[in-house]
Amino acid sequence: MGNRRRGVIGSPxxxxxxxxxxxxxxxxxxxxxxxxxxxxxxxEYGAISPTDHLDEPVGREATLERLLxxxxxxxxxxxxxxxxxxxxKGSGKSALVEATFDRLASVAxxxxxxxxxxxxxxxxxxxxxxxxxxxxxxxxxxxxxGILNGLIDEPVPDHGVSTDELRARLESRLSRRxxxxxxxxxxxxxxxLALDAVEDLLTKVDRPIAWxxxxxxxxxxxxxxxxxxxxxxxxxxxxxxxxxTNRASIGLPRGALSHDQVRELARWADGDAHDALAAxxxxxxxxxxxxxxxxxxxxxEIGIEAVPRxxxxxxxxxxxxxxxxxxxxxxxxxxxxxxxxxxxxTAAIAARESVSLTxxxxxxxxxxxxxxxxxxxxxxxxxxxxxxxPSRIEPRFPTLVFREFVE
DNA sequence: ACCTGGTCCCGGGCTCGGTTTT
DNA sequence: AAAACCGAGCCCGGGACCAGGT
Numbered sequence: 001m002g003n004r005r006r007g008v009i010g011s012p013x014x015x016x017x018x019x020x021x022x023x024x025x026x027x028x029x030x031x032x033x034x035x036x037x038x039x040x041x042x043x044e045y046g047a048i049s050p051t052d053h054l055d056e057p058v059g060r061e062a063t064l065e066r067l068l069x070x071x072x073x074x075x076x077x078x079x080x081x082x083x084x085x086x087x088x089k090g091s092g093k094s095a096l097v098e099a100t101f102d103r104l105a106s107v108a109x110x111x112x113x114x115x116x117x118x119x120x121x122x123x124x125x126x127x128x129x130x131x132x133x134x135x136x137x138x139x140x141x142x143x144x145x146g147i148l149n150g151l152i153d154e155p156v157p158d159h160g161v162s163t164d165e166l167r168a169r170l171e172s173r174l175s176r177r178x179x180x181x182x183x184x185x186x187x188x189x190x191x192x193l194a195l196d197a198v199e200d201l202l203t204k205v206d207r208p209i210a211w212x213x214x215x216x217x218x219x220x221x222x223x224x225x226x227x228x229x230x231x232x233x234x235x236x237x238x239x240x241x242x243x244x245t246n247r248a249s250i251g252l253p254r255g256a257l258s259h260d261q262v263r264e265l266a267r268w269a270d271g272d273a274h275d276a277l278a279a280x281x282x283x284x285x286x287x288x289x290x291x292x293x294x295x296x297x298x299x300x301e302i303g304i305e306a307v308p309r310x311x312x313x314x315x316x317x318x319x320x321x322x323x324x325x326x327x328x329x330x331x332x333x334x335x336x337x338x339x340x341x342x343x344x345x346t347a348a349i350a351a352r353e354s355v356s357l358t359x360x361x362x363x364x365x366x367x368x369x370x371x372x373x374x375x376x377x378x379x380x381x382x383x384x385x386x387x388x389x390p391s392r393i394e395p396r397f398p399t400l401v402f403r404e405f406v407e
Numbered sequence: 408a409c410c411t412g413g414t415c416c417c418g419g420g421c422t423c424g425g426t427t428t429t
Numbered sequence: 430a431a432a433a434c435c436g437a438g439c440c441c442g443g444g445a446c447c448a449g450g451t
Contacts, residue, residue, distance in 0.1 A: 141438060160424030162437055321440075342412075360443050367413065377413095379449095387411030388449045 041288040041295075047251030048284055050277035050401060051315050053095035058246050059239035060096050063232050067100060070228040071181065071212065074104070077126055079179055079210040080228075084195065084219050087232030089313055090274030093214050094185050096232070098131050101183045101212075105129040105150075127208070128180040134192035135185075135319035140201045143193060144170055147182050147209075171207050179208025187215040188222075189316065190372035196223035234271030241266045243273055244280060252284065256294040268304055274313050275398075279303040282400035306400035312374050317397045318405055323357055327365045328374070329406050330355055332399055341390030342366050342377070366393065 046052040057064070071080035087093050108126045130150030137146035141163045148170045149156045156166070174180060182202070187195045195213045202209045219229045235243065241262055248257045257280075269276035283303030287295045317328065330349040331339070338348035346363045349355055355362070369375045370393065377391035 139438080157424055157437095159422060159439085160435095160437055165425095165437085323440075358442060361441055364414095364442080371414085379412095385411085386409075386451055388413080388451095390412065 040291050040293055041253070041256060042251060042284050043253065044251040047247050048277060048281050050274045050281060050313065050398070051318065051405070053098055054247070055099060055102075057092055057095045057099055058243045059235065060092050060232075063092075063096060063230065064100065066230045067096065067212075070230055074127060074181060077178070079127055079208050080181060080212075082199065082210065082226045083212040083228045083230060084222075084226035085212060085214045085230045085232060086216060086219060088216060088234050088272070090269075090272030090276070091232045091234045092273060093232050097183050097185060097212065097214050101129050101131040101181075104181075105131075127178050127210070128174075129183070130180055131183045131185065133185045133319075134187055134198075135189070135316060137184075138192050141166065143184070143198065143201055144205070147180065148173065150182075151180065167205055170205060174205075174207040174209075176207065179210065181210045181212065183212040183214065185214045186316070187213045188217050189215075191316075191320075194223065195226070199224055235273055236271065237266055240269060240271060240273060240276055244276055247277065248280070252295075253293065256287075258295075261295060261297070261300055264300060265304075275307050275309065275311065278307045278311075278314060278398035278401050281404070282306040282398065285400060285404055303400065307398045308394070308396050310396070312372075312397050314398045314401045314405075317374060317402055323361070324365055324369065325406050326355055327357070327362055328369070328395070328397075328402065331366075331375075331393070332395065332403065339394070340380070340392050342393060343390065345393055 042048070047054075067083070067085065070083045073080045085093055085097055105128065108129055111126055128151055130147050132143065132146035132150065134143070137143045144163060144166045145156050145158060148166060151170075151173055156169075184193070184198050186192050187198060193201070195215060198211055198213060202211055213226065219226060244262045244265055245259075248262065265276050265279055269279065279300070280303060283295050283299040286302045287299040290299075292299075318325070320328075327349060330352050331345060333352075334345060334348050338344050342363060345366060346359055349362050350357070350359050357365075366375065370377045374395075374397055376394045376396050378394065379389050379391040381389055
């Protein structure tokens, strides 16, 4: 019971076949899993990775109740009102919503199949449930594709077909009576859809569709007002300790991580489970590279050091296109001198053999990444020089975790 | 005035799914 | 059955223009 890992690493489930090409995160992680024999310490990468969630969220019972209250009509076969789940980074929103929707989806499936085999017509069915991550569905095309992908087993094209065509397929898939409830995660991020855009795009579908948006912004600051809002607060210290202890017990050998170290991580992370796990993960791979069988204080230090604060979540960074991740990877390998300005960094990255992009594109990507908060530009007052002063660029994402997942 | 850094935007090409022609 | 063609979304490249400094 409980805490078999889910999603990207877990065994394929009927509703999400493994060959689903959506996230190259899948590939990256399964490539990791292939190197099992080289490990001395980490038993399960997913268990201690900030990119992965557990089947049973830890310490979120009250919030789960509020979410279930908000979608209450589904339990009598109706569509729920619009719901917005919101809270700070690393507070467990995605873990909660993803786990809940997975469970609801399989319950709905069983119920539908049960009714079908018993040929009891006329019984109100439950709507279908789909979870879509807007990080891999940041356009209208992507959103519709994501929902359709969650509903049918056949692969859905990701190129070469129009959005209208895809919407028509979705409509023909849904009946007029029983629609679908779509959870759309990570709305309102730089590269993802805003909540009002999600609503607009889904009302264009001529079938019953309800949505549950998940984001960080205060609902009062949004362009639309969801009918129901479910706030999620940051983890309390002891809840974060529990979460880390739980995860470490799955991902690491007994005794590899001391309780004091867990407490230190929890104190430092200040309620942010993402940051805590990112630091733990960094510490674990550092220890493993040194062929240790337990984690030392110095490993923890390095792990924490590799997580800037504030930082964007590593899941966000890993969802970027290949060109953006190669630019970031190259940037991490530059020395301090080459990072002194965007211009210098551009030249140094362009000179690398692994990068085939032009100067202009690299420069644009660096500025875009800074705009999105993935990099920080810090203007250095460079007297004696003419012109506008350059700015040094620093990563704002968990560097060790990133490096580990990108080759 | 002059210079360099930063922002914004869009056309064209790439790659693919689907359709028509051979 | 194969090949040629078409049209879709998205990424790359690049340039026009704006901002901030001496």
